[in-house]
Amino acid sequence: MFSNMDLWIKLILASLVAYLICFAVTPAVKRFAEMIGAVDQPSERRVNKVPVPRMGGLAIFLGFVLTALLFVPLSTQVTGILLGAVVIAVMGAVDDIVSLNPWIKLAGQIVAAIVVIRCGVVFSAISNPNPLSEVTTIEIGWLSLPLTILWIVACTNAVNLIDGLDGLAVGVSAISSLTMLVVSLIVSEPVVSLLLAALTGACLGFMPYNLNPAKIFMGDVGSQMLGFVLATVSMLGLIKFHAIITFLVPFLALALPLADTIFAFFRRILRGQSPFHPDREHLHHRLLALGLSQKQAVALMYGISAVLGLFAVLIAGKDPGLRVLCLVLAFAVSITVWYVVFRRNSNLQLFRRNKEENEKTKQSEEQ
Numbered sequence: 001m002f003s004n005m006d007l008w009i010k011l012i013l014a015s016l017v018a019y020l021i022c023f024a025v026t027p028a029v030k031r032f033a034e035m036i037g038a039v040d041q042p043s044e045r046r047v048n049k050v051p052v053p054r055m056g057g058l059a060i061f062l063g064f065v066l067t068a069l070l071f072v073p074l075s076t077q078v079t080g081i082l083l084g085a086v087v088i089a090v091m092g093a094v095d096d097i098v099s100l101n102p103w104i105k106l107a108g109q110i111v112a113a114i115v116v117i118r119c120g121v122v123f124s125a126i127s128n129p130n131p132l133s134e135v136t137t138i139e140i141g142w143l144s145l146p147l148t149i150l151w152i153v154a155c156t157n158a159v160n161l162i163d164g165l166d167g168l169a170v171g172v173s174a175i176s177s178l179t180m181l182v183v184s185l186i187v188s189e190p191v192v193s194l195l196l197a198a199l200t201g202a203c204l205g206f207m208p209y210n211l212n213p214a215k216i217f218m219g220d221v222g223s224q225m226l227g228f229v230l231a232t233v234s235m236l237g238l239i240k241f242h243a244i245i246t247f248l249v250p251f252l253a254l255a256l257p258l259a260d261t262i263f264a265f266f267r268r269i270l271r272g273q274s275p276f277h278p279d280r281e282h283l284h285h286r287l288l289a290l291g292l293s294q295k296q297a298v299a300l301m302y303g304i305s306a307v308l309g310l311f312a313v314l315i316a317g318k319d320p321g322l323r324v325l326c327l328v329l330a331f332a333v334s335i336t337v338w339y340v341v342f343r344r345n346s347n348l349q350l351f352r353r354n355k356e357e358n359e360k361t362k363q364s365e366e367q
Helices: 004-036 057-071 076-098 102-118 141-162 168-186 190-210 219-237 248-253 255-270 283-289 294-315 320-366
Strands: 125-127 137-139
Touching: 004 057, 004 190, 057 076, 057 190, 057 219, 076 102, 076 190, 076 219, 102 141, 102 219, 141 168, 141 219, 141 255, 168 190, 168 219, 168 248, 168 255, 168 294, 190 219, 248 255, 248 294, 255 283, 255 294, 283 294
Parallel strands: none
Antiparallel strands: 125 137
């Protein structure tokens, strides 16, 4: 469809145009959010100490969609992704203004997923996650529809839930998008590459306003839209009938937000709470509890995402030995993060509670 030089020119222009649109529109979006009262007030669950307008994701949405319309051939599948992104963005914008019920948001995400499914973006088969197997793809039959909906909803909520520190969600999304962009170039998917270039550029255009101290938050309109686009674009070209691509490529690219979401879901269920019940036990909260500053926590999570993204790119290669090595290293990184952040954090909290109880007991005895 594109010559190599033509593709590279389009990729550079798409990322640049998306960056400029988002960067230029964000101040206007900020004023609009302040005008309609879409402002994040400080609270126990928030890390911001002063009111900060949200809905900044509208600028990311405009940067991505307008650039896609300019540079990406509008096939039925691409049109479905853009229409689904509109559904998610509208719902997210409403939620940023009036705080929708979580079940209503879930219903909206499923509607957006059905839109892309109707346009042909669906799992009909997945690549075999076993890098040593001679069977390259696995047919999933009737599981295609529920698996597609589950993947889209999971990724959409994953980016949304990780959006708790200045610059965190947009930076992790940019790294994930860039990771899948590199893989799409390896497997020669020019349409996917252009979509991801637009998304990466839009994320980078928003970052100057969102890094600590943030001038504006992306809100649900941004975090849900980013998760939705990453999920659907990965399905468009990275998980279908490519013998050299395993299901782990997009999973590793989105591993950080997905893992945080899975832990949060089961943590709340095991406590008898709704899976939508908010808490302060996400990965970024635990990093702060360990004594890291916002900037340090965000930088660390950027680094973890980048390392896992590198593993995803290497897995896209043809060397089975390299794939196995990357899987082992990715597992080692995950275990290390779990031990340091969750196990050590839990022990630290227990030590602090015991120390506080001992001090209270000592004070009571002295009185």
